Amino acid sequence: MTFTLAQRTQRMNSSAIREILKVTERPGVLSMAGGLPAPESFPIEAIQVACDQVLSTQGAAALQYATTEGLPPLREWIARRLSQGGWRVDASQVLITTGSQQGLDLVGKVMLDEGSPVLVEQPTYLGALQAFAPYGPVFQPWAADALGPLPKTLSARLAYLVPSFQNPSGHCIGDARRREIALQAERSNMPVVEDNPYGELWFDQPPPPPLATHAPEQVIYLGSFSKVLAPGLRVGYIVTPSGDHPGTQALRAKFLQAKQASDLHTPVLNQRIIVQLLESGFDLEAHLDTVRARYRAQRDAMAAALSRCLPPGCTWQLPQGGMFFWVTCRPGHIDTLQRLPLAVEAGVAYVPGASFYAGHAPAPANTMRLSFVTLSPAQIGEAVARLARCLV
Numbered sequence: 001m002t003f004t005l006a007q008r009t010q011r012m013n014s015s016a017i018r019e020i021l022k023v024t025e026r027p028g029v030l031s032m033a034g035g036l037p038a039p040e041s042f043p044i045e046a047i048q049v050a051c052d053q054v055l056s057t058q059g060a061a062a063l064q065y066a067t068t069e070g071l072p073p074l075r076e077w078i079a080r081r082l083s084q085g086g087w088r089v090d091a092s093q094v095l096i097t098t099g100s101q102q103g104l105d106l107v108g109k110v111m112l113d114e115g116s117p118v119l120v121e122q123p124t125y126l127g128a129l130q131a132f133a134p135y136g137p138v139f140q141p142w143a144a145d146a147l148g149p150l151p152k153t154l155s156a157r158l159a160y161l162v163p164s165f166q167n168p169s170g171h172c173i174g175d176a177r178r179r180e181i182a183l184q185a186e187r188s189n190m191p192v193v194e195d196n197p198y199g200e201l202w203f204d205q206p207p208p209p210p211l212a213t214h215a216p217e218q219v220i221y222l223g224s225f226s227k228v229l230a231p232g233l234r235v236g237y238i239v240t241p242s243g244d245h246p247g248t249q250a251l252r253a254k255f256l257q258a259k260q261a262s263d264l265h266t267p268v269l270n271q272r273i274i275v276q277l278l279e280s281g282f283d284l285e286a287h288l289d290t291v292r293a294r295y296r297a298q299r300d301a302m303a304a305a306l307s308r309c310l311p312p313g314c315t316w317q318l319p320q321g322g323m324f325f326w327v328t329c330r331p332g333h334i335d336t337l338q339r340l341p342l343a344v345e346a347g348v349a350y351v352p353g354a355s356f357y358a359g360h361a362p363a364p365a366n367t368m369r370l371s372f373v374t375l376s377p378a379q380i381g382e383a384v385a386r387l388a389r390c391l392v
């Protein structure tokens with residue numbers, strides 16, 4: 001039997017990271033490839049208690065169909081939390097999604113046509129490229145300097161960026177640059193998709209306020225409980241721009257319709273578990289402090305191991321939050337994609353940096369992403385030592 005597949009399937013690619021993860025499941029491989037949050041950080045007991053309470057007190061509602069927008073108390077909690085700084089978010093702006101990955105797909109479905117120009121950082125989150133690609137956009141590299149994307153003329157259907165502790169670079173855009181980008185986006189009347197799954201994972205000080213604070217009518221904000229509680233819950237959210245302009249209302253309505261067609265709603269059992277957890281005395285701040293301390297120690301272990309082991313010419317910056325180091329080897333010296341089989345043979349894995357570049361220009365072959373959150377500090381030391389032996 002042959003099946004005629006839609007044209008758009010030609011633009012779908014399986015993630016290089018997932019393919020690599022398969023290889024790294026081999027026993028003995030110390031993997032710095034996957035961006036898997038530390039399982040030790042999952043609040044399993046608290047989730048178990050919340051789950052029991054939900055099933056015993058609201059079992060039928062938790063297992064019934066529910067509204068596409070998401071559970072009102074969860075939308076209200078998110079709006080309250082995001083409104084703690086200078087950004088005013090109303091619960092009516094919040095649409096619960098099945099992970100922020102679904103938010104990215106909905107952005108593509110609702111906002112992109114074939115040939116639509118989309119500005120992306122170089123490098124950028126691979127999963128966003130994958131989510132947008134089937135809709136046929138033309139990715140445009142967003143020119144940047146050391147402080148982040150440049151706020152000069154912004155003309156595209158939309159711009160996508162991860163301002164805090166980016167995946168893969170670990171970079172955090174400072175407050176001044178955020179304000180400049182927001183201002184320029186407003187002037188150019190260009191929507192910005194601000195993807196912020198890592199903002200709570202800061203080590204020494206919180207990142208500056210979201211871009212949405214400075215351009216609330218311009219920014220489509222994506223958030224997630226994946227790095228705050230656990231990714232298996234698959235609960236994220238879109239905050240649609242504020243205001244009652246007909247264009248804003250149409251955007252909200254279309255996100256809702258697109259989500260309805262996609263999965264009707266995000267699992268309501270999981271939404272209720274999160275609400276129960278957050279409203280029953282679970283100390284989210286203490287939990288986040290524990291996760292931050294764990295990740296900071298792992299970050300420090302990797303920084304020390306990189307300085308100790310990597311050959312001269314390799315460079316990196318110390319991430320101030322998030323989950324990743326971005327390492328650049330001497331240009332022309334090493335192709336990290338070609339070296340990967342050798343590395344896996346030596347019992348270590350990473351993601352070659354070329355996977356994170358969109359567009360036509362050849363991607364730099366000498367970069368790689370290393371996750372520091374999955375291995376213990378001792379394992380990180382060993383993993384980096386193995387890696388260093390493959391880079392000479």
Ligand SMILES: Cc1ncc(COP(=O)(O)O)c(C=O)c1O
Nearest residue numbers: 099100101125162167224226236
């Ligand atoms: C930048 C970025 N956006 C979105 C996601 C998707 O996260 P989730 O769907 O688990 O919320 C990830 C996951 O790693 C990510 O790194």
